[in-house]
Amino acid sequence: MGRESRLETLHGALLAKAGQPVLFGDLVRAVWGDEPPAGPLPALRSLVRRLRQSVDDEIVTDASGYRLVVRRPGPAQLPADLPDFVGREEELAALCSTDSPVLAITGPPGVGKTALAVRLAHRVRDRFPDGQLHVDLRGFATGPAVTVEQALGRFLRALGVPPANIPVDLDEQVELYRAKLQGRRVLVLLDNATELSPLVPDVEGCKAIVTSRNELPGQTRLAVLADDEAGALLDRLKIDGTVDDRAELIRLCANLPLALRIAGAHLADRHLPDYLADLRGDGRLDALEIEGDAAVRAAFALSYKALPSAAQRLFRLLGAHPGADFDLPDALVLGDLSTEDGEWLVRVLVRSGLVQEAGERFQAHDLIRLFASELVGSEGPPALLRLTSFYLGTACHAAELVAPAVTRLDPLPLVLEGRTFTTTAEARAWLDARRAVLVAVVQVAPHPFASHLADALRGYLNYCGYRTDQGTMLVAGLTSARAAGDRVRETAMLNGLGHLHWRLGAYSQALESYGAAAELATSDLMKGTLLNNMGLVKRDIHDLNGALADMEAARRVSLGHPPLYLTVLSNLGTVHGVRGELRKAIEYFEEAVRLSEEHGFLIKTAVAHENLGVVHTDLGEYDRARRHLEAAWTGYQQAISAEARPNVLINMAEVAGLAGDHEKARTLASRGLELARKIDEVRVEVEALIVLDELDTAIELANRINFPLGRRKAQLKLARHDPALATELLRDVRDSGDLLLESKAVLALAEATDDATLVREALELAKAREQGAVVARAEEILAQPPANGGSTSS
Template sequence: MTAEFGVLGVVEARIAGQPVGLGHARQRSVLAALLVEVGRPVTVDQLIDRVWGDDPPQRAAAALYSYLSRLRTALTEADIKIERRPGGYALTADPEAVDLHRFRRLVALARGAPDRSAAEQITEALQLWRGEPFAGLDTPWLSSTRELLLGELFAAELDHHDVLLRLGRHSELLPRLTAAVAEHPLDERLAEQFMLALYRCGRQADADEQYRRIRHSLAEELGSDPGPGLRRLHERILAADPTLTAAITTVQVAAPRSVPAQLPADVRAFTGRDSELAALDRSLSQGDEPPLTVVLLSGTAGVGKSALAVRWAHRVREAFPDGQLYVNLRGYDAEQPVAVGDALSGFLTALGVRGQEIPPGVEERAGRYRSELTGRRMLVLLDNASSVEQVRPLLPGTGSCLVLITSRDALPGMVALHGAERINLDLLPVADAVGLLRRLIGDRVDREVRVAEDLAAACARLPLALRIAAELAAARTDVSLEELVGELSDHRMRLDLLDAGDPRAEVRAVFSWSYQNLPADAARVFRLLGLHPGETAHVEAVAALTGTGVGEARRLLGVLVRASLAQAARGGRYGMHDLLRAYAAELAAEHDPSIEREAALTRLFDHYLAGSVSAMATLYPAVPGAAGDAEAARGWIEAERPTLAAVCTYAAAHGRHRLAIDLAGTLFRYLDAGGPVAEAVTVTSSAVSAARALGDRRAQARALSDLGRLHRRQGRLSESAGTYGQALALYAGLDDPAAEAVVLRNLGSVHWRLGDYRQAADHYERAWALYERLGDDAGQADVSVRLGLVDARLGDEAQATKRFQAALELAGRTGDKFSEAYVISLLARLSGEPAELDRAAAHLERSLAVARRNGDRTAEAYVLTDLAAVHARGGRHAEATAHLRRALVLHRRIGDRASEAEALNDLGQALRAIGETGEARAQHEQALILAREIGDRYEQERAGEGL
């Protein structure tokens, strides 16, 4: 199979057009180092230096060999080898398969080619860039190589400018030169190109002004004068030298605006859906109310949402003369859903934005995307969306566009917040279902109309199942439709997994046609895989589940993939469509004894618990500085996180209560540090129910305490207070003052949010008494801060200052640099002294670096908010605004709604301070809506003050 590699952007590999899982950042850095030198050996010492820099771990060589082994495995299918040679390790691949080397070859060819060919070759070379080289990877070697490559890119762009100028395409080039000069104001070659383009566009005075500007900049910045080339060009422009236009070899024409046409091919034999098509047609005539027309097609899997969307999009494409954008978001696929940033990058590329011009952040990309669509009449088709969050950044900001979304989910947020019109797809009517079979099978249907109706009913009138059945019928011309229906009906009696009348029940029978042809060992893996509670499973988990070795598991999974009974996902993971999974589970119940199924699940759950314990011990070692690959541990948890949540839910529901408690307790610290809050709630709720079932009051109290914290972050304040109250009642009888103090402290914070400051202070005081009795300096420091915040809110800043100073002394004893930095920032904000504010900012910057290094998104968001407050107090509102925008992104990604409301209000204040009153008001309005929704009285008060 053919392989392609990319380093001019995110490091990636594709085999036969499909992405290859390359693992975590260190492992991708190894591949990047080999790709830059493709075909040439790189020594072990060089690789270690390029991957870790000046501070490699003690077992760097062992880690390197592990990464090389994993990369070899990932690239096996394409026959790409990473060979050990006398001079080191070399990746054997055609240099043309690597975008960097293809870029260099095209640029070299262009420099000796005629202008027209050169323009095409450099354009092709520049289109290979998808962003900054090695995006997301950061070592000294990668950083220096990145700078060198960006220099090559700039040189190629300058060559491109020269070629386009010689071809007379100066009008087309002028906007690009304007932006380039702003970015490189001291580059004389670029200035010459800009001046020449201005002159040829009839803007002699602007060309003269550009010369004066760069002459002044060179004198101010470098203490030098323009070079002879630039001076000579200026003289010729002033003299209106006719030779400046004589070299133009083509008639100047403006470059056409990019008109993307990304729709997939229309669906063969599309049948029915007349009423739904008519409803879609009506969306075209809604005018400009609402400003953006959004239509949502929803329905069960296999009902034909994507087919309908693509058919209608082709029907009306002429109504969108500026083009059609399409992305399959894979919200329900076995593979990871498409990241919003990746979808935006693809759209921007289609809209003509060059790779190096695509912003790095999701918010910035979304803003550029909306800007590019302004004034365009375009259709945007977002296929297979799983959530509002996956869709929202992809919505245009203009009423000239129409957005069509398909999803299995009803996505009520799209209707409530964005005015989407929902069209629900039901089963095909019998006539249309038979009509689809007729178009797929042919006149056999007309000869057996009644049997065809029975076949449609057996397929539940779902288009997906109908197409599978039709394909089988077409391939088995010697078998009558009546015989086919007989086979299907016979299996349906055995395989009906759902309640009577559920249309999906019959679909499972279709899968039996593939299952019956499997070898016995592969059939067993298929059945047991149906017991797996997650969407996907890594090959190592499948090995544990089936009791086989990893190599054997991978081989048998390959058999299932080829039979279309499993899908290969990224990173060595495999999954099943939900219907296949249900079918496989029923087969397991039928063919595998209960004792074997339970043993398989026990092996699987032991694998996940052991992996979680190991990863958490690496990320949060009992002994600071203990050895371990933290990045690999974090990568493992991130990859397995949805599955671990599913395991907790399954364990609590199926009598494995201790597993649910242990796994939830093991994972909570990681999930609380930045995992999605909704997922953390699922895991922790499972632990609560499992502890209740066991009658384990201590485990129940701990899980309730964790759950109360999560509810608070979700903004479910009343529910949080109730949950904390249950935990407090349990701890009162367990003689655990440390845990009781934690609950009291957190319950106080809930009352703070509810605007009941006296009640909050009462809980804080009770927590303080317990911490004092225990001699817990860290606990006392934390509660002192919270009491100080109450004092400040009630107007007693002198008492607040005393509390903060006491907290600072206590935090200093514990060595908690995060807490120390936070308290210093609170004191600085109260005093407003510039020196104190600078000191606080320095402490917070160190905390921010630690949070980012640890991958702790929650801590990062909190520190950014504190840092913004310090900057705002010191009058540096632009810096505060930038930090708050980043914090807002993190809070939304995590699902911390209470902190999101706080950040919105802070952002509103910072924007107002720099004169952006309109946007400031919009931020406060959002904060007010959110604070009212979650019952946060404190942020409601702040939003009201801002408005």
């Protein structure tokens, strides 16, 4: 049987039991029958790796086999088609028949670009079975535009990329975006773009529809509706009248679809002659035209003047909202309204045609939003302050549930209290649903709300992997604080940016941000926090003397702040561990357990137990390691934080494997992998893949997220059978200064080359650092008789 047919057989065997684990042995028999290869499991793993590269279905490693998860349907993000769309048949026919990968629809505001683009997208969607992506880039809106990075982040998530796997660098985002689209047929609708950007896929089989007011290459430039098309729209809108009156309405609305639709909504309970009289009069106000479209402004003005005064006020206040859409609570806050009054007034705005309903949310054309923002005047800043205060109060409460361990700025007095949540899931759902609006609010919020909102959300954004949004918020908060000369909040924003850079592996930028913050810090708590953070970065780049100095300084200034002091204590233990001083590390972790228990800090107690479990694993003391890790897991459960700790399961899996219980190791690692993917803990995902021997996948993922330690751990397993890789790995480990990995890398090279001298070198290194597991393995190798009756080198 050839390689390709084996691949097809494997895929068929997995597909036959899609969603269920298929035993390793059953798969080997399905592929090779009664003549399995000499190493069936490695051969099967190699075949699975090839299959993962050739199919879109996900293949999950379970404890006893592989499980195929059938590819989910592609994204379906197209907005609903307009039921009253008319005309444009000539343009539609031309656009549908072209093979161009980019269909650009341009024209003045209100001419119906979006309506045509959506109609076109629905007409051709069947040609793109792998899904449709859509984003309103808000290139001409009053609030903040959607950046290319933000839009790419949304697209990548829709294409199945976990948030934590999405790069921050634009070029890397574009590369991943195009890689995810390769081999697929996906339609991309980009509304209100200012130019052709990397959001255009440039991938064979995919197509982009782009709308813009600006000139674009290969554009279809829309003019206003022809008279007969405008008449057909009036028919759809059920606007009756004489031929002359209808013709005058079309003329006064300048044949613009948006103006005609607004007029249609306004005419629902009025006679056409009366409306025309108003439209002919001062209401047309050419001096107030929007980018030359007096007809649009006239229609807006008449609909606005017909509103009750309370609805007029709410409409004006909606001009202060910076997001792309709003919900009922937003409207209540902006207008300082009761629920009953707010619901009624929003309905009045919907009936007027100035606001459109989209599920539980509401939208307005960007020209209407511009009209509202010009009317709001002095009412705008107090309304924005109420909205920002509401969002800050709500975000603080939600973030406390979703990311409770994050130290935040002292609370601000709020103009308006936010909503509260009863469960973490409810809080997370609100944050996920409102994230885009929150990003927009931070960029326009008054000081000091911008900094506080960015600070309140950084834990959630970091925890959930929304790096681009996190960076946007922190930069906006930093700009606001610096403009106000506010050192306290500038320090907090720099600290947040330092943490973001650290998580991204940009260590020099992290130290630069932390250092700038440390120069500004005025409190011992913030100074200790920054020293601790700098110590962690230096630990990761193996500047261990610098890490110890920063940590010791942090410990001194944090004595009056128990939560921070205990964090520093545990981190000091990790630095000593990386230095190979495992017994010294244990002293710090045991003290951290004792003091955390005294203060009743459940999570910090659990963290210290987990650290003890890791160190005892290195020492080869597996029973002690297991007890500490089980205590950590119990502690996290008691603190309602077990979901966020798949790393404990991976550590327990490693202990089980080293102790010889490989089935339990795979069970724990599979469970940890599933949980890590659920909450986008990509580093833990790498560690789980290593335990499960999915080494190539682990290395690829570690490289993507700049996790060199994970890459080296995976390479350790491969290096035992590859002298060239083992040599390269040992050089890399020594260059990095990783003392605990050095003995393991030497031993891997010894096994790859069958060199007893290197085994003894690894043994001596491991003994010096009390790495019991490495010592036991080295002694086991030395006790074995030479292979083939020969002699090993000495």
